Amino acid sequence: MQSLSIEPLTVQATSEPILRFESVSKAFQGKIVLSDLTLEMRHGEFLTLLGPSGCGKTTSLNLVAGLIQPDAGTIFLRGQPANQLPPRRRGLGLVFQSWALFPHLNVFDNIAYGLKVRSVPAKEIDGRVGDMLDVVRLPGVAEMFPSQLSGGMQQRVALARALVTRPDLLLLDEPLSNLDAALRKEMQIELRRIHSELRVSTLLVTHSQEEALVMSDRIAVMRSGRIECIGTPHLVYNRPPTRFVCTFVGEANILECEVEAVAQGEATLRRGALRFAIEAPPDVCVGQRLAAAIRPENVVMAPWPATTEAAGTAAVVLDAVFKGSNISYWVAVGDERLHVLTLPPLEGHAFAPGDRVRVTLPKNRIILLERGNEPHA
Amino acid sequence: MLGLRIFVYLVVALMLLPILITFPVALNAMPRISFPPAGLSPRWFLSILSDQVLLGSIVRSFWLALAAAIVAVAISLPCAFAIQRGKFRGREFLEMLITSPRMIPQIVLVLALLVYFESLGLAEKFVGLVLAHLVITIPFAFRTLLVSVATMDRRLEWSSAVLGANALQTFLRIMAPQIKTGLIASFIFTFILSFNNVTLALFLSGIGQRTLPVEMFTRMNVAGMTPVIPAISFVLALVGVMLFVILDRTIGVYRYLVGRE
Amino acid sequence: MSRMPRKKLAATARSLSGVARRNPGLAIAALLPVLLLLVFFFILPLMQLLQLSMLARQPTLQQPAPGYSIANYARIFQDSFYLQMTATSIMLGVCTTFATVVIAYPVAYYITRISGWERTLISVACLLPIFVNVIVSILGWYILLLPFGVIQQALAALGMVSGPVQLLRTFPALVAVLTYEHLPFAVLILVSSLQAIPTDKINAARLLGASVPRIVRSIIIPLTMPGLVASVILVFSLSTSSYLAPILIGAQRIPVLPLSIFSYGTELQNWPLAAALAFVLLVLVVAISYAFSRAMNRISRRGEWEMV
Numbered sequence: 001m002q003s004l005s006i007e008p009l010t011v012q013a014t015s016e017p018i019l020r021f022e023s024v025s026k027a028f029q030g031k032i033v034l035s036d037l038t039l040e041m042r043h044g045e046f047l048t049l050l051g052p053s054g055c056g057k058t059t060s061l062n063l064v065a066g067l068i069q070p071d072a073g074t075i076f077l078r079g080q081p082a083n084q085l086p087p088r089r090r091g092l093g094l095v096f097q098s099w100a101l102f103p104h105l106n107v108f109d110n111i112a113y114g115l116k117v118r119s120v121p122a123k124e125i126d127g128r129v130g131d132m133l134d135v136v137r138l139p140g141v142a143e144m145f146p147s148q149l150s151g152g153m154q155q156r157v158a159l160a161r162a163l164v165t166r167p168d169l170l171l172l173d174e175p176l177s178n179l180d181a182a183l184r185k186e187m188q189i190e191l192r193r194i195h196s197e198l199r200v201s202t203l204l205v206t207h208s209q210e211e212a213l214v215m216s217d218r219i220a221v222m223r224s225g226r227i228e229c230i231g232t233p234h235l236v237y238n239r240p241p242t243r244f245v246c247t248f249v250g251e252a253n254i255l256e257c258e259v260e261a262v263a264q265g266e267a268t269l270r271r272g273a274l275r276f277a278i279e280a281p282p283d284v285c286v287g288q289r290l291a292a293a294i295r296p297e298n299v300v301m302a303p304w305p306a307t308t309e310a311a312g313t314a315a316v317v318l319d320a321v322f323k324g325s326n327i328s329y330w331v332a333v334g335d336e337r338l339h340v341l342t343l344p345p346l347e348g349h350a351f352a353p354g355d356r357v358r359v360t361l362p363k364n365r366i367i368l369l370e371r372g373n374e375p376h377a
Numbered sequence: 378m379l380g381l382r383i384f385v386y387l388v389v390a391l392m393l394l395p396i397l398i399t400f401p402v403a404l405n406a407m408p409r410i411s412f413p414p415a416g417l418s419p420r421w422f423l424s425i426l427s428d429q430v431l432l433g434s435i436v437r438s439f440w441l442a443l444a445a446a447i448v449a450v451a452i453s454l455p456c457a458f459a460i461q462r463g464k465f466r467g468r469e470f471l472e473m474l475i476t477s478p479r480m481i482p483q484i485v486l487v488l489a490l491l492v493y494f495e496s497l498g499l500a501e502k503f504v505g506l507v508l509a510h511l512v513i514t515i516p517f518a519f520r521t522l523l524v525s526v527a528t529m530d531r532r533l534e535w536s537s538a539v540l541g542a543n544a545l546q547t548f549l550r551i552m553a554p555q556i557k558t559g560l561i562a563s564f565i566f567t568f569i570l571s572f573n574n575v576t577l578a579l580f581l582s583g584i585g586q587r588t589l590p591v592e593m594f595t596r597m598n599v600a601g602m603t604p605v606i607p608a609i610s611f612v613l614a615l616v617g618v619m620l621f622v623i624l625d626r627t628i629g630v631y632r633y634l635v636g637r638e
Numbered sequence: 639m640s641r642m643p644r645k646k647l648a649a650t651a652r653s654l655s656g657v658a659r660r661n662p663g664l665a666i667a668a669l670l671p672v673l674l675l676l677v678f679f680f681i682l683p684l685m686q687l688l689q690l691s692m693l694a695r696q697p698t699l700q701q702p703a704p705g706y707s708i709a710n711y712a713r714i715f716q717d718s719f720y721l722q723m724t725a726t727s728i729m730l731g732v733c734t735t736f737a738t739v740v741i742a743y744p745v746a747y748y749i750t751r752i753s754g755w756e757r758t759l760i761s762v763a764c765l766l767p768i769f770v771n772v773i774v775s776i777l778g779w780y781i782l783l784l785p786f787g788v789i790q791q792a793l794a795a796l797g798m799v800s801g802p803v804q805l806l807r808t809f810p811a812l813v814a815v816l817t818y819e820h821l822p823f824a825v826l827i828l829v830s831s832l833q834a835i836p837t838d839k840i841n842a843a844r845l846l847g848a849s850v851p852r853i854v855r856s857i858i859i860p861l862t863m864p865g866l867v868a869s870v871i872l873v874f875s876l877s878t879s880s881y882l883a884p885i886l887i888g889a890q891r892i893p894v895l896p897l898s899i900f901s902y903g904t905e906l907q908n909w910p911l912a913a914a915l916a917f918v919l920l921v922l923v924v925a926i927s928y929a930f931s932r933a934m935n936r937i938s939r940r941g942e943w944e945m946v
Contacts, residue, residue, distance in 0.1 A: 067535050087538040094539040100532040104554040113550075114540035165541065385748045388741060389763040395778025395818065396766060398788060402781055410781060412788050452675070455668035463665045475672060478680055482879030482923060484896045485687070485916040486680070488903050492690060492913070493683035512680050515672060573771045576881055580904065593773045597780070597886060607781070610774040617770035618762055625758050 016079045018043045018169055018201045019064060024073035026059055026225075033059045034225040037073070041203060043168075046195050048204040048212040051222035052248070057205040060222075061173050064203065065094050077169070093162030093170040093200070097177055099154050101146040107133075107157050108142040114165040132160040135194060152183045156190075163198065170195075172204045176211060188214045209249045213237065221245045243291065243369050252293040252367070253338050259288045266363075273334025274313050276361040281368060291369040296341040298365035301329065304356040312358035317351045331359060396614045403608035410602060421608040428605060434592040441503070441588060442572040445510040449518040450564050454556075457522040472523075476516040483513065483576050491580050501583035509577045514567045521566065525559025562628045569620070589613075691913035710914035720898075720915075724922065727894040730809075731878035731926075734816040738824050738873045739866065741817070746828035747858075765822040772819060776886050779815045780806070783887070807891040815883045820876055824869040831865025832858070867934045871927040878923055895919045 019041040026034040034056045041047045049057040062068045063075055066087035074081050077090060102110050109116075111132055115125045133139055136156040146154055155175060162170060172191070176184045192215050195202050206212055212219045213233045220230040221244075229236060229245050240246040243254060257269035267280040269292060278292065304314060315331040315338070327350050329340040338359065344350060351357060398412065406416030425431060456475065460468050478486065490509050491500065499505035529552065537547040575590040582591060593609065596602050694707045714720045742764075749760055767775045782788045783805040790803050805811050835858060843853050859866070881896040888894070895915060902912035 065535075065539055067538075087535070088541045088543060090539070092539055094536065096532050096536065098532060100530065100536045102533060102536075102551060113537070113542075117537075117540065117542040117546050117550075161536075161540070381744055381748055385745050385760060388745055389760055392763040392766055392818070392821070395775055395782060396770065398778050398781050399774070410784070411786075412781060412784075412791070452671040456672045459665045459668035465662065465665065471669070471673075475676065478676070480875075480924075481684075482875065482896070482916075482919055484879055484881055484899055485684075485920050488899060488912055488916050489683035489687040490679065491903065492909055493679075493686055496686075508675070508679050511675060515675065519672070569769060573768075575771070575773060580900075590771050590773045593771075593777070594882070594886075597773070597777060607777060610771075610777050613774055614766075614770045617766070621762050621765065621769045622758060625761060 015043055017041055017076075018078055019203065020076040020079075021060070021063075022074045022076065024060075024063065024070045024075060026056070026063065026068070026071050028059075032225055034063075034070075037225065037227065039220060039227060039230070041201065044199055044201055045217040046192070046202045046204065046215060048206060048216040048219045049222055050206060050209060050212040050219050050249070052207055054224075055222040056225040057207075057222050058173055061171050061203065061205045064169075065092060065171055066090050091165075091167050091169070093165065093167040095155075095158045095162050095170075095172050095175050097174040099146075099158040099175075099178075101154055101158055101161070103146055106143055106145050107138075107149070110146065110157055111161045111164050113161060118165070128164055129160075132164045135163070135197065136160045137190075151179050152187065155179065155187065159191075159194065163194070163200065168201060170200045170202045172202065174206050175204075176206070176208070184211075191215055213249070219249070221248060223248075238367070240293075240367060241370055243293070246293050246367060246369060250295060251339065252295050253299070254369075255292045255294070255336070257290050257292055259284060259286050259290060262286060272336045274336055274338075274359075274361075276313075276366065277363050278366045278368065279363065293367040293369055294361050294365055295367075296328070296339040297326075298362065299338060299340045300360040300362060301331070301340050301342060301351070301357050302360070303351075304358050312360035315357050315359045317353050317355045317357055319353055320351055322350070331357060333359060396611070399607040399611040399614070403604050403611055405604045408603045410604060410607070414604075421604040422612075424605050425609055425612070431589075431592060431605070431609065434587050434589040437586065438572055438588040438590070441506060441510065441578075442568045444507050445514050445571040446518075446564050446568040448507070449511055449514040449567050450522070450560065453515055453518040453522050453563075454526075454560070456519055457526045461523060461526045475519050478512050479516040486512065487576055487580050490577075494581065501581065501586065503582075503586065506578060506581050506588075509581055510571045510574065513574070513577065514570055517570060518563050518567045521563045522556075522559060525556045525563070529555050558628060562624070565620075565624065569617075687913045688917060690910055691917050693910040696908050696910060710911050711918070713911070714914055714918055719893075723893045723895055723898060724918070726892060727878050727896075727919070728922070728926070730812065730816070730884075730892075730894060731874045733809075733813045734820065734877040735870055735874045737813060737817040738820050738877075739870060742821055742824035742828055742869065743866075746825050746832055749825070749829050750832045764825045767819050768822045772882060775819060776815060776883055779811075779818065780886060783811055806887060807889050809888075809892060812883060812888045812892055815887050816877045816880055819880070819883060820873045823872050823876065827865050827869040827872065828862065831862040831868075835861050863934065867931060871930060874930075875923045875927055879919060895922075 017040040019039075021037050021039040024034055024037045025032070037056070037060065039060075049060060051057050059068070063070055064077075066082070066085055069083060074083055076082060077085070082090065102113065105113070108129055111129045112125050115128060120128075129142070133142065136159050138153060138156045138160070141149065141153065141157075146157070149157065155178075158175075175191070176187055179187060188211055191202075191204075194200075195215075204211070204215065216233055218230060219233055219236045221228045221236065223244055229241050231239075236245065237250055240249065246252045247254070255269075255271045255274070257271040259267050260270040260275070261268045262280055262284055265280050266277050267284050268275060268277050269290060284290075300312070301315075302312065313333055315333045317329055317331050318337070319330040321328045322344070325343075326341050327344055329342070329351060331338050331340055340359070342350075401414055402410060402412055403421050404417045404419065405411065405414035406418035406420070407414075409415065460472050460475075487509075490505075490512075494500040494502075494505045499508075533551050533555070534547055537551045542550065573590065575594060578588040578591045579594060582588060587595065589609075593606055596606055691710055692706045692708060694709055745760070745764060749757060749764075752760075784790075785802045785804060785806070787805070789805060793803070839857060839861075840853060843857055848856070878894075879896055881900065884892060884894050884897055890897075895918070899912050899915045899919065902908045902915065
């Protein structure tokens with residue numbers, strides 16, 4: 001199955017990909033984890049494998065690192081087939097979720113490990129370790145042991161250790177899951193900074209869509225051992241091709257609609273009491289069933305009764321929750337429930353349960369999902 | 378809790394009593410086992426140093442335990458790795474097999490070995506005794522080492538591999554330090570197990586080749602006992618207690634003696 | 639969108655769990671020394687012993703290969719002397735096990751609730767018989783139990799006895815010594831078992847209003863069942879097969895199987911009979927342990943426990 005690639009046509013990779021999966025399959029104890037996976041990663045990019053647990057993203061990472069072998073297919077590193085290459089000759093950096101710092105070595109020795117086993121001269125080791133500690137912004141901890149460090153510091157040491165050997169591909173396995181929320185935000189920015197400063201290709205594996213959106217050049221959304229879609233964060237968020245991607249990355253109101261009318265390049269969709277217009281896709285016809293989605297923050301909500309240019313559909317507010325930076329509403333349009341997010345009003349009050357409102361679904365914000373495309377749940 | 382506390386300390390007192398009693402008895406000026414001792418004198422403690430037979434048996438016990446412990450740990454370690462990490466079927470069966478000598482009465486084993494060694498010409502030879510000790514210490518060493526190997530973090534090894542280390546470097550730099558404590562604990566406990574063993578030595582060692590416990594046993598049972606036996610008993614007890622305290626404060630006795638349960 | 643051929647999918651699914659196949663020779667080499675040792679010095683001798691037990695009489699120079707028969711076993715099961723001895727052995731085991739577990743359980747519980755030097759002190763005392771040679775322990779008891787020894791003097795001081803009291807060579811004395819010897823094993827297993835009970839379960843019960851005896855009965859004992867069973871089995875098998883205490887404390891007054899095994903094995907040089915007795919002991923211990931384990935299994939429906 002070809003992955004659905006939706007990046008703009010102008011950005012075509014002319015240089016060789018640093019990493020390539022070609023029809024890679026893997027099963028554990030009879031259970032298929034990856035099936036016919038094909039993926040390309042460009043030099044210097046920050047690519048994220050995003051998906052729920054069990055989708056095969058960590059397995060993919062372990063395959064790249066050479067810790068396990070594929071059952072079928074080939075993994076190419078820098079253009080060369082790498083299936084038989086042992087991990088230590090792949091020139092990679094790897095950071096585990098648990099960081100896996102060597103507990104019996106201090107910070108300096110942990111970071112220097114990769115250099116020591118390659119018999120780098122001691123003086124050079126000193127310099128490079130020191131530089132690395134500066135890059136990850138951890139001066140002064142060289143003599144301490146991992147058990148004496150906080151989670152955030154341990155993670156930076158793990159990063160430094162992986163990067164000191166100057167790999168051209170860095171693998172990160174959910175590196176931020178063990179950190180608390182505030183630290184996570186900080187580290188997201190740090191990782192992005194280190195990536196651009198060192199210009200190292202980075203493959204990140206995570207289940208957090210926020211991390212993926214914040215840090216990546218491209219996101220590959222995985223599900224059940226396959227890539228459902230791959231593209232820039234902007235495109236994955238705003239033009240998800242499937243229902244799964246649409247709801248996994250961000251929230252969405254999914255509407256199963258029927259085409260009511262087609263006129264002048266516009267099609268009118270109807271779902272219960274809700275009517276809205278979209279750009280007519282090719283070969284659309286009246287009576288056709290389509291699945292559309294709109295994100296809660298894109299639904300426009302205004303008070304009722306309407307003014308002269310009445311637009312939109314009547315609705316009733318069911319619930320309103322103040323969440324600080326935004327307000328979360330549930331409104332009923334006939335039998336349909338819509339989730340709406342708005343900013344807190346600059347003047348006046350927010351809507352309250354029972355208020356009558358009108359909702360508008362802007363044409364350019366409607367996401368058209370693949371027809372009838374609902375792979376196994 | 379108070380009632381419990383009293384009970385426990387009562388038990389403690391009763392546990393310590395038989396050991397403590399050896400001390401005053403050993404101080405008896407007369408060559409008699411009696412309490413209260415008739416006159417106090419340190420002569421029996423001193424006589425340990427001049428009792429050649431006794432000293433010889435101590436040395437023999439020491440070498441026997443050392444040999445048994447070293448060999449047991451050395452061959453059990455690769456075994457533990459193979460069982461823990463191997464991917465072949467029948468691992469559980471093998472694990473049971475290796476720990477099975479502990480499950481049969483030691484007497485049965487001793488009799489079997491006695492007869493077996495006679496037919497092999499190994500009876501009453503030091504080598505035979507070492508082999509017999511190995512049979513009963515290996516299940517123990519294996520079990521404790523298995524715990525150590527099982528708790529190793531494989532991601533450390535994987536990190537080491539990705540960082541460029543080969544198998545030998547990974548083993549020496551990353552794996553060995555992790556099991557170091559387990560190895561030492563296993564060695565020490567095996568040594569103690571072997572040193573203290575009486576039944577095997579009793580029937581498999583020659584007349585002039587007795588280990589310390591056997592020498593003590595013979596004097597108690599057959600030859601006639603002077604207070605030198607309580608004296609050496611007390612010394613042994615002191616050493617045992619000190620060893621225990623050191624081990625418990627450093628390694629933690631319960632963890633290693635109980636094993637994987 | 640092309641679909642993956644069904645066959646290929648199935649083949650992928652059928653492939654083995656994917657860890658790179660290590661060198662199988664390495665595993666064999668690692669296991670070989672231990673396995674060889676056990677085969678040659680454990681399994682083989684035992685089998686030879688079994689065979690020996692079925693010889694009609696002791697092989698001698700004149701008659702190196704007497705015929706097979708089960709005469710030895712027949713003799714054991716028919717002679718009331720041996721039956722009595724077996725019964726005594728079992729009785730000894732049962733009494734020792736009971737005493738040991740009854741003492742060890744509260745002590746183990748206490749140990750898990752304290753820490754620091756107090757814990758080390760109590761642990762030292764209770765684990766002493768393992769660390770200090772068993773001969774030392776028996777010697778100590780021997781001294782205590784001597785006529786006009788410490789215990790007698792204490793009893794006399796309390797006015798409970800007068801005149802010499804024979805404490806050595808009595809059944810209770812032997813049980814006491816064996817209990818002393820085996821307390822450490824029970825304590826070790828029970829400490830481990832009790833430590834595994836999470837305190838939040840106990841706190842939950844207390845919050846619900848359960849009294850202490852109730853908590854012990856309904857939470858602690860069931861959760862430590864496996865440990866209890868393991869320690870019972872271990873202490874029983876060790877004490878029934880014990881040789882040193884019976885010979886030093888009980889002497890010939892309390893005949894138990896191990897003593898007989900040895901006298902036939904060494905002094906009396908009747909190996910076939912000794913071997914037969916040995917196997918009777920072995921089967922006895924294993925059978926009773928297994929039966930106990932199964933019975934406990936059924937009572938609390940918990941699946942297999944390990945025989946330690």
